[in-house]
Amino acid sequence: MEIRLTSGKRLSAHEGSDLYQALKGNGVYLVSSCGGKGTCGKCRVRVVEGPCETVSHGKLGQKERAEGIVLACRTFPKGDVLIEIPKESVLVVGDKIAISKSRDLFELFESFSVDVSPVVKHLCLDVPPPTIHDNISDVERLKRALDAAGIKGVRFSHGFVSSMAGALRKAGWKIILGYTEDLEAVFVGSADGYNDKYGLAVDIGTTTVVVYLVDLADGRLVDVGSTYNSQIRHGDDVITRIIHATEGGGLSELRDAVVGDINDLLNPLVERNSVERDDIESVVIAGNTTMVQLFWGLDPASIREEPYIPTANFFPRWKAGTSHVAVNSQTPVYTVPCVASYVGGDIAAGVLASRMHKRSEIALFMDIGTNGEIVVGNNEWLMTAACSAGPCFEGSGIRHGMRATEGAIESIRIDPPTWEPELGVIGDSQPLGICGSGMIDAISEMFLTGIIDQRGKLVRKVKTDRIREGEEGPEFVFYRGDRNVALTEVDIENILRAKAAIYAGVSLLLKEVGFGLEAIERVYIAGGFGNYLNVERAIILGMLPDLPKEKFVFLGNTSIAGAYLCLLSADLRREAEEIASKMTYMELSVSRRFMDEYLSALFLPHTDMTLFPTVAELMKK
Numbered sequence: 001m002e003i004r005l006t007s008g009k010r011l012s013a014h015e016g017s018d019l020y021q022a023l024k025g026n027g028v029y030l031v032s033s034c035g036g037k038g039t040c041g042k043c044r045v046r047v048v049e050g051p052c053e054t055v056s057h058g059k060l061g062q063k064e065r066a067e068g069i070v071l072a073c074r075t076f077p078k079g080d081v082l083i084e085i086p087k088e089s090v091l092v093v094g095d096k097i098a099i100s101k102s103r104d105l106f107e108l109f110e111s112f113s114v115d116v117s118p119v120v121k122h123l124c125l126d127v128p129p130p131t132i133h134d135n136i137s138d139v140e141r142l143k144r145a146l147d148a149a150g151i152k153g154v155r156f157s158h159g160f161v162s163s164m165a166g167a168l169r170k171a172g173w174k175i176i177l178g179y180t181e182d183l184e185a186v187f188v189g190s191a192d193g194y195n196d197k198y199g200l201a202v203d204i205g206t207t208t209v210v211v212y213l214v215d216l217a218d219g220r221l222v223d224v225g226s227t228y229n230s231q232i233r234h235g236d237d238v239i240t241r242i243i244h245a246t247e248g249g250g251l252s253e254l255r256d257a258v259v260g261d262i263n264d265l266l267n268p269l270v271e272r273n274s275v276e277r278d279d280i281e282s283v284v285i286a287g288n289t290t291m292v293q294l295f296w297g298l299d300p301a302s303i304r305e306e307p308y309i310p311t312a313n314f315f316p317r318w319k320a321g322t323s324h325v326a327v328n329s330q331t332p333v334y335t336v337p338c339v340a341s342y343v344g345g346d347i348a349a350g351v352l353a354s355r356m357h358k359r360s361e362i363a364l365f366m367d368i369g370t371n372g373e374i375v376v377g378n379n380e381w382l383m384t385a386a387c388s389a390g391p392c393f394e395g396s397g398i399r400h401g402m403r404a405t406e407g408a409i410e411s412i413r414i415d416p417p418t419w420e421p422e423l424g425v426i427g428d429s430q431p432l433g434i435c436g437s438g439m440i441d442a443i444s445e446m447f448l449t450g451i452i453d454q455r456g457k458l459v460r461k462v463k464t465d466r467i468r469e470g471e472e473g474p475e476f477v478f479y480r481g482d483r484n485v486a487l488t489e490v491d492i493e494n495i496l497r498a499k500a501a502i503y504a505g506v507s508l509l510l511k512e513v514g515f516g517l518e519a520i521e522r523v524y525i526a527g528g529f530g531n532y533l534n535v536e537r538a539i540i541l542g543m544l545p546d547l548p549k550e551k552f553v554f555l556g557n558t559s560i561a562g563a564y565l566c567l568l569s570a571d572l573r574r575e576a577e578e579i580a581s582k583m584t585y586m587e588l589s590v591s592r593r594f595m596d597e598y599l600s601a602l603f604l605p606h607t608d609m610t611l612f613p614t615v616a617e618l619m620k621k
């Protein structure tokens with residue numbers, strides 16, 4: 001069977017596979033939040049001609065159906081077909097995404113006043129060459145030279161020994177030995193041909209992957225690469241990926257996807273900077289618990305099942321060869337330790353980068369990404385929880401929701417006399433959808449101007465034709481064009497659920513440690529989303545606590561910042577380990593009190609308006 005695309009491409013498809021799978025098999029990926037289960041409604045395509053059987057229309061409206069739009073994952077071609085893929089359905093994963101280099105990174109490192117001490121240390125050794133009279137083996141010879149240098153107990157792995165004999169002779173026995181801080185020999189090089197050594201700090205996010213190439217001599221950030229995590233092809237959130245890994249048999253597929261992303265980012269970095277892969281001597285990985293397990297090829301099934309147990313929180317220092325990262329196979333890979341199933345090394349790295357664990361002030365750390373994680377504490381104690389807000393701020397579960405890429409409405413102002421919205425669109429292009437920061441703006445503006453009430457319902461007496469009965473019920477249209485961009489009451493309900501989960505997590509965690517909001521002296525906001533978050537609007541929404549604006553500090557991607565710190569310093573690796581072991585994890589999903597907090601937070605901004613005095617003041621105005 002042949003699938004022709006209106007762009008002119010011709011693809012072949014197997015009998016019995018749906019359009020989503022058939023396109024995927026040919027390297028054409030569609031946006032899919034549900035991983036092809038027919039529930040998210042994102043994989044819309046138009047069948048222009050040819051026989052197809054559609055088994056379900058899911059979320060598609062009458063108008064779309066009349067136009068020939070179908071869900072690709074619920075549609076089976078029954079012969080040669082011609083398909084049109086709308087722009088908003090195309091998933092772009094290979095593209096680089098803009099993540100600003102952290103200018104203050106080295107300053108941050110210096111603020112810890114620790115020495116540069118990467119995972120691998122070096123030792124120059126002048127090893128006496130073997131003779132007929134001094135005929136002990138190469139390994140014994142190396143041990144003897146190490147003993148003479150005062151270094152005892154070095155271990156030799158099979159991988160090291162198998163390449164050692166040639167390397168010793170090639171170097172003429174005047175060598176530089178690379179060994180890890182826990183005394184494992186990893187490299188032998190010639191003392192004459194010493195190159196600069198590099199390291200990689202890697203953040204594996206559910207949505208994005210970021211790689212920093214770092215000069216290990218002075219901690220200089222040499223280059224940065226970032227891309228979408230290709231695992232997105234199998235679903236937006238960690239739960240969908242765990243299901244794909246365990247029930248769908250896709251563990252190796254998910255592992256290959258993320259390791260492939262890291263390697264794809266690495267290629268231009270080494271080329272641009274003329275760096276030899278063999279000179280990349282250490283790698284540090286930070287990610288949430290599921291991402292880290294998938295990276296190491298560990299089945300994440302038990303993370304999802306009560307009592308929610310990960311396979312490991314503290315990972316041995318396995319080798320790059322085991323991970324398939326394309327550097328020297330002996331390069332040690334340090335995994336920033338995780339805390340629990342839903343609080344990973346990205347959060348330990350984040351706390352490290354925020355330095356809240358060093359200060360006596362009570363601080364709140366919130367990582368608002370695809371998952372929401374919260375930490376409260378100071379230099380004496382740390383308590384943490386994750387709230388399953390879901391990826392709605394990434395566009396999932398929202399009819400016209402999308403990620404913060406070109407064409408996404410990211411800011412909105414509504415003029416009350418006319419109810420006309422003024423839109424800020426990424427790339428100044430035609431709006432294709434609305435991203436997380438746009439959703440926060442939209443709802444806070446609609447609320448303050450009286451378009452929606454405290455329950456998020458559209459107020460019918462507002463006289464504007466932008467409020468209308470859409471195919472999925474009442475909606476407010478922000479943009480009218482070839483493709484309208486609207487928020488429906490159902491979308492608003494989903495956004496309120498996500499913000500309620502985040503607020504309830506904060507509220508319950510504080511109650512658990514016996515503190516009120518007034519005790520919080522600093523709020524650190526982390527996560528890619530944190531870059532665009534408007535604090536005042538997020539307070540009006542009731543997602544962030546109503547605290548003075550000056551208490552909020554934006555930190556951007558703290559997972560990669562923490563990975564960078566761990567790459568450079570043994571002391572900071574120990575600190576990350578202390579943070580992870582010190583953090584007390586609270587499992588919110590089993591708490592009945594969480595449900596009470598959550599239900600109270602479902603209103604705009606909250607049922608208890610005394611918690612949001614500045615919003616109450618704005619409402620009066």
Ligand code: FES
Nearest residue numbers: 032038041043073
């Ligand atoms: S509805 Fe088809 S991928 Fe979600």
